Amino acid sequence: xxxxxxxxxxxxxxxxxxxxxxxxxxxxxxxxxxxxxxxxxxxxxxxxxxxxxxxxxxxxxxxxxxxxxxxxxxxxxxxxxxxxxxxxxxxxxxxxxxxxxxxxxxxxxxxxxxxxxxxxxxxxxxxxxxxxxxxxxxxxxxxxxxxxxxxxxxxxxxxxxxxxxxxxxxxxxxxxxxxxxxxxxxxxxxxxxxxxxxxxxxxxxxxxxxxxxxxxxxxxxxxxxxxxxxxxxxxxxxxxxxxxxxxxxxxxxxxxxxxxxxxxxxxxxxxxxxxxxxxxxxxxxxxxxxxxxxxxxxxxxxxxxxxxxxxxxxxxxxxxxxxxxxxxxxxxxxxxxxxxxxxxxxxxxxxxxxxxxxxxxxxxxxxxxxxxxxxxxxxxxxxxxxxxxxxxxxxxxxxxxxxxxxxxxxxxxxxxxxxxxxxxxx
Amino acid sequence: xxxxxxxxxxxxxxxxxxxxxxxxxxxxxxxxxxxxxxxxxxxxxxxxxxxxxxxxxxxxxxxxxxxxxxxxxxxxxxxxxxxxxxxxxxxxxxxxxxxxxxxxxxxxxxxxxxxxxxxxxxxxxxxxxxxxxxxxxxxxxxxxxxxxxxxxxxxxxxxxxxxxxxxxxxxxxxxxxxxxxxxxxxxxxxxxxxxxxxxxxxxxxxxxxxxxxxxxxxxxxxxxxxxxxxxxxxxxxxxxxxxxxxxxxxxxxxxxxxxxxxxxxxxxxxxxxxxxxxxxxxxxxxxxxxxxxxxxxxxxxxxxxxxxxxxxxxxxxxxxxxxxxxxxxxxxxxxxxxxxxxxxxxxxxxxxxxxxxxxxxxxxxxxxxxxxxxxxxxxxxxxxxxxxxxxxxxxxxxxxxxxxxxxxxxxxxxxxxxxxxxxxxx
Numbered sequence: 016x017x018x019x020x021x022x023x024x025x026x027x028x029x030x031x032x033x034x035x036x037x038x039x040x041x042x043x044x045x046x047x048x049x050x051x052x053x054x055x056x057x058x059x060x061x062x063x064x065x066x067x068x069x070x071x072x073x074x075x076x077x078x079x080x081x082x083x084x085x086x087x088x089x090x091x092x093x094x095x096x097x098x099x100x101x102x103x104x105x106x107x108x109x110x111x112x113x114x115x116x117x118x119x120x121x122x123x124x125x126x127x128x129x130x131x132x133x134x135x136x137x138x139x140x141x142x143x144x145x146x147x148x149x150x151x152x153x154x155x156x157x158x159x160x161x162x163x164x165x166x167x168x169x170x171x172x173x174x175x176x177x178x179x180x181x182x183x184x185x186x187x188x189x190x191x192x193x194x195x196x197x198x199x200x201x202x203x204x205x206x207x208x209x210x211x212x213x214x215x216x217x218x219x220x221x222x223x224x225x226x227x228x229x230x231x232x233x234x235x236x237x238x239x240x241x242x243x244x245x246x247x248x249x250x251x252x253x254x255x256x257x258x259x260x261x262x263x264x265x266x267x268x269x270x271x272x273x274x275x276x277x278x279x280x281x282x283x284x285x286x287x288x289x290x291x292x293x294x295x296x297x298x299x300x301x302x303x304x305x306x307x308x309x310x311x312x313x314x315x316x317x318x319x320x321x322x323x324x325x326x327x328x329x330x331x332x333x334x335x336x337x338x339x340x341x342x343x344x345x346x347x348x349x350x351x352x353x354x355x356x357x358x359x360x361x362x363x364x365x366x367x368x369x370x371x372x373x374x375x376x377x378x379x380x381x382x383x384x385x386x387x388x389x390x391x392x393x394x395x396x397x398x399x400x401x402x403x404x405x406x407x408x409x410x411x412x413x414x415x416x417x418x419x420x421x422x423x424x425x426x427x428x429x430x431x432x433x434x435x436x437x438x439x440x441x
Numbered sequence: 442x443x444x445x446x447x448x449x450x451x452x453x454x455x456x457x458x459x460x461x462x463x464x465x466x467x468x469x470x471x472x473x474x475x476x477x478x479x480x481x482x483x484x485x486x487x488x489x490x491x492x493x494x495x496x497x498x499x500x501x502x503x504x505x506x507x508x509x510x511x512x513x514x515x516x517x518x519x520x521x522x523x524x525x526x527x528x529x530x531x532x533x534x535x536x537x538x539x540x541x542x543x544x545x546x547x548x549x550x551x552x553x554x555x556x557x558x559x560x561x562x563x564x565x566x567x568x569x570x571x572x573x574x575x576x577x578x579x580x581x582x583x584x585x586x587x588x589x590x591x592x593x594x595x596x597x598x599x600x601x602x603x604x605x606x607x608x609x610x611x612x613x614x615x616x617x618x619x620x621x622x623x624x625x626x627x628x629x630x631x632x633x634x635x636x637x638x639x640x641x642x643x644x645x646x647x648x649x650x651x652x653x654x655x656x657x658x659x660x661x662x663x664x665x666x667x668x669x670x671x672x673x674x675x676x677x678x679x680x681x682x683x684x685x686x687x688x689x690x691x692x693x694x695x696x697x698x699x700x701x702x703x704x705x706x707x708x709x710x711x712x713x714x715x716x717x718x719x720x721x722x723x724x725x726x727x728x729x730x731x732x733x734x735x736x737x738x739x740x741x742x743x744x745x746x747x748x749x750x751x752x753x754x755x756x757x758x759x760x761x762x763x764x765x766x767x768x769x770x771x772x773x774x775x776x777x778x779x780x781x782x783x784x785x786x787x788x789x790x791x792x793x794x795x796x797x798x799x800x801x802x803x804x805x806x807x808x809x810x811x812x813x814x815x816x817x818x819x820x821x822x823x824x825x826x827x828x829x830x831x832x833x834x835x836x837x838x839x840x841x842x843x844x845x846x847x848x849x850x851x852x853x854x855x856x857x858x859x860x861x862x863x864x865x866x867x
Contacts, residue, residue: 237704
């Protein structure tokens with residue numbers, strides 16, 4: 016590390032207590048969907064203190080809602096602002112987006128928490144609470160990195176655009192609106208909880224329903240009916256085969272340690288309404304993983320065609336086809352070419368900070384990187400301090416050490432990237 | 442037929458319009474569970490007109506509720522009276538119970554009815570409406586048979602006890618309470634809708650739940666969880682095998698034309714709560730058929746032991762056994778010895794009225810015959826005018842011809858039975 020890098024890392028180490036304080040303040044705000052405003056107010060104040068140029072707005076409008084990648088369960092985003100805040104460069108360098116979402120998933124069953132989810136405590140070097148890992152800890156890493164760059168009076172050429180967005184947990188409308196508002200850059204980094212691994216690729220996903228038909232009859236003469244539950248078992252076995260076919264195609268070494276790179280999960284089943292009747296309708300609901308290099312439409316098409324083959328195995332399905340519907344949330348996949356400068360810069364910075372080679376993997380879940388790449392054509396990468404396994408779970412936490420280390424990596428990375436000339440090849 | 446028999450049959454033919462009228466009045470009262478009083482008032486008036494000795498009471502009390510065969514969804518039977526009404530014999534003869542239930546199942550989806558379910562119309566020789574076949578038509582046959590015997594001044598030795606009971610569709614508490622009140626006899630006949638077939642044996646049934654456990658995980662890493670839906674598929678296949686084992690034991694010729702004499706029906710499945718999560722709990726609900734010669738407890742025991750074997754096929758079940766629960770309604774099975782005098786008398790009467798040999802079968806569903814036989818030790822048989830296939834269905838109907846013919850068979854049968862000396866061997 017050079018003197019400048021050392022100064023930044025030193026500053027971050029010296030200000031660890033401020034990072035913890037900021038994280039605690041953010042986690043104290045239960046910023047579940049529709050309740051993001053008070054957490055955004057804290058972000059805003061921090062951006063102001065750092066001296067960033069601030070844009071704050073409520074997503075919405077026809078352009079957003081008619082966009083092919085728009086999905087939301089909400090009809091409007093009133094009182095759920097997005098924030099973009101810029102650390103201006105001197106010009107001529109590559110620009111960079113630091114993107115993090117402010118929304119958190121609900122705390123779930125309180126019985127399963129050992130601590131209050133929205134009263135974040137620092138214990139044994141970890142901060143506990145809903146959203147610590149996913150991903151307010153990552154947001155704090157970004158803000159601290161920006162502050163370190165600013166306080167150390169380090170010069171950059173390209174701008175760094177910090178984004179605190181809504182709706183990531185519900186389909187990415189916040190990030191999509193930031194893109195539509197014109198917030199673009201030459202690259203984006205998203206500190207989702209990767210356990211300090213680097214994810215140049217991410218799995219996408221879509222929700223689906225399969226409606227399976229049967230024929231009702233009295234249970235005492237069940238042979239006069241056709242059980243939709245039994246037919247649903249055939250459908251599920253068939254979907255298992257499709258999952259195998261789809262995963263056999265995946266040869267990317269980034270998935271080498273993943274048992275099923277793009278799973279198809281059946282998460283819910285409901286069928287029948289009376290113990291003594293043969294059930295005539297079952298609904299399966301699930302999540303279909305999408306490979307980094309796949310288009311959503313081609314995945315839908317493949318599953319549709321695969322389900323149609325059921326008619327060949329069982330004539331029942333010829334007359335009563337299983338109905339496939341795509342509904343609800345979807346997350347776009349993402350991939351970077353293996354030799355992209357973004358990866359190289361991030362790996363270098365990671366090694367400088369930790370002295371170790373980073374672990375590179377493809378993630379088993381989607382992030383806003385898919386949206387940024389698909390809707391904004393911005394190369395995106397995911398790397399963050401959170402603990403993957405605790406995200407969306409009771410007793411979510413994040414090690415403070417990770418938050419600071421990720422901040423160092425991101426600051427050093429930003430210096431490298433934003434000092435590279437705009438025209439320089441990726 | 443002798444003169445006396447001819448006179449009775451003639452009287453019934455001449456009074457067909459009165460049978461239709463009575464049936465219509467009964468069907469006009471939607472006597473679903475808890476709403477039986479107005480239909481019972483019509484029964485009561487008819488019994489009074491015939492000149493029967495009437496007992497009317499509301500079931501209840503500790504003896505009923507603590508009985509091992511008691512089951513009901515109700516906490517009390519206020520305003521839901523039972524009726525027993527006696528045509529007294531001269532003494533010394535075998536007594537007979539004519540048992541019919543006054544409760545009907547709800548009309549269900551009105552969209553599927555071509556006619557109003559509780560405005561019974563006579564069309565093309567059929568009366569249409571909820572409860573026509575199951576079993577107000579059968580009740581009318583009994584009342585008309587009693588009236589014919591009475592009007593024709595035919596002498597009998599044993600008493601005929603007509604019963605109009607509640608709760609058959611919900612577990613048999615009405616008939617159980619009639620037994621506990623002391624209404625006993627040497628035989629019982631129940632005119633449930635058998636399509637004019639004779640059922641000396643009936644399948645019983647019980648409802649069960651199986652709770653299947655899994656382990657939750659995110660759908661993107663579904664291999665870290667255990668799908669309760671997949672485990673439920675194993676449980677269902679295992680139950681299918683149990684059904685085969687149980688049915689392979691049935692060699693009774695009365696079941697010769699029945700594909701699966703005692704089916705196990707899975708009627709309902711619910712599991713999981715989120716498309717993107719591996720489901721950790723599935724509940725199967727079903728109906729287990731009970732053979733005429735089986736005890737409920739031994740069937741429960743067999744299923745419990747069979748489910749425990751799952752641990753041998755999949756160690757998951759050793760640590761997370763599928764939990765079997767018996768709940769809700771149950772109907773006791775019933776069987777008569779093939780050479781019982783009751784069968785012989787009924788077959789003879791059927792042949793005298795129709796000139797044909799009756800079809801003998803074992804029914805695929807339970808009736809109060811199971812309760813009468815188990816709780817009252819009274820030999821019971823089922824034979825009635827209703828159309829099996831329309832019971833519990835939209836557009837339920839009954840042919841008037843069947844109602845009159847069943848009345849003739851029952852009247853002639855009652856004469857034979859009640860003139861047999863009390864001591865005469867079955």
